[in-house]
Amino acid sequence: MEEEIDYFKDEYELEAENRIRNLCWTVSGDYNMSITPDLESFKLSKYIGLYDAIKQGAFAKYLDKEALSTYIVKKVFLSGDKDYLMYIMQMCVDSAIKDALCQDRPGVLAIRKQAYEDILEYKFDKMTATFLGRIKIEVLKQELGFSNGASQNIDEYVKLIQSLENVTDSRKIIEAVDYIYNSCIDNTFEKKHGDLEKVLSVTMEELSEYDWKDFLNDEMYEDMLERYMEDIESELSDIANTPEEKKEKEEERKNNSSIRAYTEEDVEKIYSYVELNYGRSYLNENEQKRLNNRICRGMHTNCRLYFTEGILANPVKVNYQYKYAQRMISNNQFELNNNFRVVKKNISHLASTLKHSLIFRNQREFELSDNGLIVPSRLWRLGRVRDDRIFSKEIRKDNSRFVVDILIDSSGSQRKQAPKVAIQAYIISAALSQAKIAHRVMGFSTFWNYTIMQRFREYDDPESKDKEILKFLVSSNNRDGLAIRAATDSLIQREEDNKILIILSDGKPNDVAIKRSGAAKAKPYIGKAAINDTALEIRKCRSLGISVLGVFTGHEEDLIAEKKIFGKDFAYIRDINNFSNIVSVYLKKQITDT
Template sequence: MEEFELENRIKNLMWTVSGDYSLEFKPDLAAFAKSKYVALYDGIKQGAFARYFNREEYSLYLVKKIYLHAMEAPLMDLAQLCIEFAVSGKIIAEREGVSNIRRRACEDILDMDFHKLTGNPAGKLKIALFREILNGKGAAEARQRHFMDMVQELSEAQDTMELIQTTDKLYNELIDPYFERNQGDLEKVLSVTLEELAEFSWEDFLEEEALESTLETYLDKVTENMTNLDTRETETKEEQEKNTEETTKRILVVDEKALEKMYSYVERNYGKTYLTEGEEKKINALVCRGIHSDCSLYFTKGILKEPVMRNYQYEYARKQRSKNLYEYHDNHRVVKNNIRLLTDMLKKTLTMREEKEETLADRGTLLPKRLWRIGRTGNVQVFKRELYEDSSSFVVDVLIDASGSQRSRQGQVAIQAYILSEALSNVGIPHRVTSFCTFWDYTVLHNFRDYDADRTENSNIFEYVTSSNNRDGLAVKAVEYDLLQREEEHKILIVLSDGKPYDVILNRPNARNPKPYHGDYAIKDTGFAVRKLRNQGVCVLGVFAGEEKDLQAEKKIFGKDFAYIRDISGFSPVVGRYLIKQLEKNT
């Protein structure tokens, strides 16, 4: 009963401070046993932080930093200091009594953890800052004062990004000066997507009593710990890297509870599906067979078109669209010129197809000069017919790999696909543009424009964003389903990929296909899907934009109809030549 009352006391304190009685919070009763002031002050800070800042945004940053191999313990120590100074002044200004609780908490931390704190840079910074809380500003060597000033200046912080920027800078300067060089700057950290995090095994980062090795569980743990004042045991960098390496696996283990949430994860991070439940079940039953029988297809117009909420992934997609558009406007003249050249090439070929061809026939326009043949010869073709090739007998599908391996060229891929789509629109050839990636069980197909859509939808291509893995064989089968339903006689599929089908395995209860989808296994499956499509009369071109060492895999998949572009800017010209070849071949 005492524990229950204590937990309620701390929760009520946090809720009162935050003003949000729906806020989830698990009080640290073990900390209370060591120091009631530390436990009470942590509860106050939880409430204050939730009131003044965005808890989810900050904890997500911390997880992304750890995902990119930042050491968890020192990062969390710095986060706790940053939060402490960002919220303490604000809450003390409203509730003077908090000042005394804060001082007593700092005293207890220095008494209990002084020896531990002296063993690492983050701990030494905490000692210096807590001493100034208790004794006022004192002398400090220049380097230490620099870091102290960075933290103390957060008392003026007004938004979460200021906390993130200071935490990141502190970690990179104080803990790991090589982090930015080896792993990337803050922009690289923030660009890590939720699906990449979800596919990482967090098991070794969780407490032993945590039953679920899921991202959600780890996020909860980080959110709880980032406001605590007590000191965590610190790993060496070598120990942390060894643990991280051991937890990176090809097989992702999830339980039934996580599986139930999977669809909502996909919906929140890729946008709502445009199919009805019945349509979704039908296409999954028809396409997800054989080695893909444990997989699912998810069709969407994208998170920016059909968002469930304005979450981090929405903001990231919006930011990437802006980057893609900026790159387009920065190369506007070149893009327009490419569209014009490709349009002219296609128009010329189609015009040749539309030129009339006269032929003798048994019906049509009578030719008087051939009437003498009637009754005198077996050739009774005394009529003339004018034949026209139907330029509308072509339909094109463009399928673009949107896995994480394409991240460095997102803007260029979007521009080249846009050039192709504009040229096809200019000559009236119906076409669809789709990107694909695989997140957990779901191969997500992002439809930018449909076959008969208005040309204004071509600009949707700038919403192209990459993430996660790629199950190429299943993606080809998915677009095949609609392409074969088209009435056009000549059907063309163009696939832009890096020649490396790869999908993490979702090892779930009763899984029928536990074999990892990568290497020869995945290459053979994708190649089989391509050959099957060709046998049904579809022309398939593989456009390779990966590394030269992966060329052989691409050749195995696409055979003779395969093009290697060393630079993504070669995409549109290569595809244009292939289209013209197909148009001329069927003349």
């Protein structure tokens, strides 16, 4: 992963991070290695923080960290407890690398000794409260040379950990970890889920299909499994924090995740962070300010809009998010190629329906009038019946009077079905292009207080721009009401008489509220409040004469929210083969009835 700029560190933290990174890189010999500095441990004790960095480097140099991390992930997949597994693995890894590390770099011995002493000083009470903690205390004491001997039930595990000294065979380390976990933490694991061979037989395909978001602090940038694997690897060198401390911190993070407070200076820095990870905006500063002042009101006060064509179109630099976006395009393209015939058939069917509807609309039609061409057969009505109109007037409707906006929910909740969503949007866009109907396609997601509006194609772009939708990328949250309001703001300014808004979403508007320094606290955009706000924006659209169709991309249990948001005008497509049939019914109705 490219090293990211963190804008929320003071000078002390940045200096500490640089020191930790340089130490880790020096030990590993790999200056491209991704490093996660443990600043909390460094603040507790600089020796603990430095030894943690040294261990990260040594772990990468001496052991197969991918094999060890994969075992942890597979064990968690089968209901193992990650924090306890990590704690055991950390003790075993430390034992395996410490002698080789000190032989290569004798200066590490003094740092390790002080780190061990500081762990016992600062963490002793918490470690004595658990069986694993008492095992670790005994391991550290024996390393420091002042152990009085361990009790029999602890000594077995201490000797097993010590037996791993200078072991580089990942399998032996994994066997030790698995034995200690099954013996000390969950003695029913093998009976319920199988032995070590069963754990190791879990396939990457099974892991990829699992939803890892509950295990992640931030799923914004990466494939969840890959991100989780990287988190595991970075935590394997942590020698200070107990499983109980990690669980407490995770619980605190979850409890505080709905409201986050940042200073005004932080908010300004967030803009640069957004620019770095979503690409530069195609609007200048004044244009963005005017839009924000006009649109970000009511429930969306203190929110901001950010209009971009994506990180691939206009990057600040080639960072991890850029590479992640490239991978996602490859995934979307693969899905398109894999369903090429079905997609082509859907585009052809939907385009044909649209064209025929427009032809029917443009057929010569006449209506009775009080002026125009005389209809001889109606002359007898003069003075005899109430309806004495004897003229006929031709009515012609113009194709150019239609315009369509396609708005795609690009939040992290769409991650599993992202390629499917991209294909659905592509089918609609390609069909509209073939029917010569002006349309725009945009995706939306919310990061901090910015709702990102990513433009894939503009209203009058050529047909070749339709495939830009394959740059569809999912991340973070979704403030649907604000995104719909922003799309409506520009759609309503179009000259066409008949305007249609198609929204592809999973019916789950959900955003973290931001509190700015000196400003009123924003309400969390979740649950009933978020659904009601989104439904309100849909009603506003319709009151302005915009026809709205929801294309549901979520799970069946969320249909209730989708119905509340869109009313009867939404399509639930379970099978891509039937996509064009369902969508064409709605669009045909809109064209022929207006």
